[in-house]
Amino acid sequence: MGKLFEDFSLGLFFWQAILFIALILLLKKFAWKPILDSVNEREEGIKNALDSAEKAKLEMQNLQADNQKLLKEARAERESMLKEARDIKNKMIEDAKGEAQDQANKMISQAQAAIESEKKAAMAELKNHVAGLSLEIAEKVVRTELSNKNKQLELVETMLGEKSLNEA
């Protein structure tokens, strides 16, 4: 230990301290800072490049997934549109059918009504006509009968006889 103190050289210590501290400061300014900064920058650059590559890959995947999704959606939409169209078509046909039926029914019923009324009118006319004819005939008959007294009586007799028969 004593030898160590004896060997200690203040001058050397002095120069070492001054030179070494100066070396630290000089190198810090002119070497370490620029070197470490550039290395950092480079490492950062590499990291960023890798990150962005990773991101691009992810984006690509997302994009692909999106595309897939869009395609699926489009397909589904088409499907639904087709289905809708088919439904509409069916409905329209159905509706048209119904309406036609209704219309037909209506027309039929109208026709029937018309027929009925026509028939009724025809019947009435026929009745009138028959009645007229009957009256004419009756008039003619009566006229002829009235010209012949016997026959009139005979007729009355027959009629009375029929009447009684009817009543029986």
Place this chain on the structure above:
Amino acid sequence: MRRKISLKPITLFLLLITFVSYGKDEGEQGEHKTDKKTEVKEYIQHHLKDSYDFGLYSYTNDSGELKHVGFPLPVILWDNGLKIFSSSKFHHGEEVAEVGGSYYKVHHSKIYKVDGPNGEIIEDENHHALNEKPLDFSITKNVSLIILVFAMMFFMFSKMAKSYKKNNGVPTGMGRLLEPIVLYVRDEIARPNIGEKHYKRYMSYLLTVFFFVWIVNLFGLTPIGMNVTNNIAVTLCLALITYLITTFSGNKNYWKHIFWMPGVPWPMKIILAPIELLGTFIKPFALMIRLYANITAGHVVLMSIIGMIFLFQNWLGSGLSFLLAFVLAILELLVAALQAYIFTVLSALYFGMAVEEHDHEEGH
């Protein structure tokens, strides 16, 4: 041709060559093994010490003169005023230097004031010099290496930073080699130990200390033979900075855990407080000693084994010593990096303790 080979073996080769030249001096000079032993020992001790001139190697010429190859460094003293002169005035510690009317002499790698041109160092019984010591701020061999590493690191890393700017955040050249190490410090040392939230503040210190200690340790293994980190002053400085950063970035929780440990009965709290407080000093102290001791021990062992090559003076012993030295030198390369790593990891760990947020403690 040589350039193609990796640098490490060349370094080792050069390292050994250096000592071969020393060994030869001894072989010619001393015949006795004990002489050589003391010489190796002295050389190792000398190597572990700082010096005032930048000596590359020394040799003895034909006429028996010891010659030193290297260059002098400036000596800066504060002794009643600033005194700056070349270390060549000491003539490798052999002569007294006269500057502005004062006389200085180098003794055990330290400058002492002496009385006159022929002044002597007065020692007490423990071989401690009693002479006055001026305040010494000299650019010694170690300081010069610190300056060199300072310049090298600044050049290297500012160039690396520029290459990032030029190439849009992609490093070129040196940066490509250094980036993994910088990122290692960030991702394996700072982030797990300090936490994602705070680690950025400490990056400058951790990176600087890691590279500084590592490069300085590696320089210690070169044949120039400078070992900055086996000076306690250097490791103290580094550990002190770690301590100061830890202390000043300590949050409420950190201090609470030191002075009033939560979750223990109150008598224990009183006992724990001084222990914990002492712990805050011991941690950086251990950092200081660990780095110092590891590098010093490594150098001593490596150099002793290299010294053995010249002591054995036979093919078998020297060969084995050479092999051992070779393996050890490789191990020292590992230790150089390992100690830098350990220092940085532990510093990061202490910073992490200081800024840790004990959310889970609230539940106790």
